[in-house]
Amino acid sequence: MKKYVVTCDYNLEDLVIEEIRQKITEATEIQQFENFSHRVSFIVPNSDKETNHFILQKILSLRSIHSVVELKGTFYLENTTLENLKAKVMEIDLPELKTAKSFRASAERYGTHDFTSIEMAKHIGHTIILRYQIPVSLTEYEYNVRVDVIGNFVFVGYQITDDTLAHRKGVGQGKYNKIERSFHHRAATKHTLAYHLLTLAGLKEGDSLLDCTCGGGTIVLEAASMFGDKIKILAGDMHEKAIEGTKENLKLNNFDFVETTELNARHLNETIQDYVLKNGEIDKIVCNLPFGIQSGKQVNMRGLYDQFLSSAAKILSKNGKIVVLTMRQGVFREVIFMIKKYKITKEYVTEAGGLYLHIFVIEKI
Ligand SMILES: C[S@@+](CC[C@H](N)C(=O)[O-])C[C@H]1O[C@@H](n2cnc3c(N)ncnc32)[C@H](O)[C@@H]1O
Known part of the structure; x- marks a missing residue:
């Protein structure tokens, strides 16, 4: 199974759920992600490369969403220090990084913490380099490892979309609905x-x-x-x-x-x-x-x-x-x-x- 988290406009999660229900027939467990506003999650079967690609194209064609993350893990932080965050992120299995040519790390933070989003991305990036021995590229990356901290809840995944799909700019993965x-x-x-x-x-x-x-x-x-x-x-x-x-x-x-x-x-x-x-x-x-x-x-x-x-x-x-x-x-x-x-x-x-x-x-x- 693959789990995706998509972001959307505030308070319209039900309408996004409806669009996913209609257009992604493979999707199940479509729901507001952990009761957070702006986010909906769902799972789809993990199949062969071609089928996975086909399903992802359908997800990227959704008109009600801003961004797409393939979820790799979630956890709660007992104490919200950078050290603790890094250690817990490293417990999450990111097998694709073992053979990846390059990656970048990006991070968002909501709430009050002792660190900034930039510090988070920098530290997580550094830990990934040490663990997976792959280089960082901010522009030519194969995987964008995304870590969001919402209060003391953390989710880790691969960010699929570079730019918000809401702009209909049609760049990169968001080439649909241009x-x-x-x-x-x-x-x-x-x-x-x-x-x-x-x-x-x-x-x-x-x-x-x-x-x-x-x-x-x-x-x-x-x-x-x-x-x-x-x-x-x-x-x-x-x-x-x-x-x-x-x-x-x-x-x-x-x-x-x-x-x-x-x-x-x-x-x-x-x-x-x-x-x-x-x-x-x-x-x-x-x-x-x-x-x-x-x-x-x-x-x-x-x-x-x-x-x-x-x-x-x-x-x-x-x-x-x-x-x-x-x-x-x-x-x-x-x-x-x-x-x-x-x-x-x-x-x-x-x-x-x-x-x-x-x-x-x-x-x-
Ligand atoms: C919030 S904007 C619309 C933005 C538009 N949906 C877009 O995405 O670009 C409101 C528009 O209403 C127009 N407008 C204001 N009063 C109007 C009227 N009485 N009749 C027609 N257009 C009017 C303004 O010129 C303005 O372009």
């Missing part, structure tokens, strides 16, 4: 969150999708990468710079089937009336609403939410869904109840850039 971008919006949504929003909307082939606050286009890029032209996609924003940036990003990926337009999310029925007359009502609206904090100006979020939800109801199809990411959950909830056109079907709280964000899944009634 999305090119030349324009980066300053309040861009994480691709992993964009994936969750789209999945929670229940997007399926044949649907039409609107992101009416598209910024740099993360949500529509993710949707286009997931469904290709099997869904009809419209991206809009009130700022020309955002639309031009989204167009550039779409072009780089040859997503020429995605349409873009200047619109106002406060007046959707008016500003995309022609599109709706031509293409029919919208099935799913998925967007990251403006936070109303970056501009320095006071934005009346209640007014924005009220106008957005009221005008959206006029262009949404029967049982159409809206999935939004917002910081102002209290006001958003009140507006939903006030305008009496939607029911809330699901809610999640997550975190991005140090901000707690709320995901609402609402359905037109």
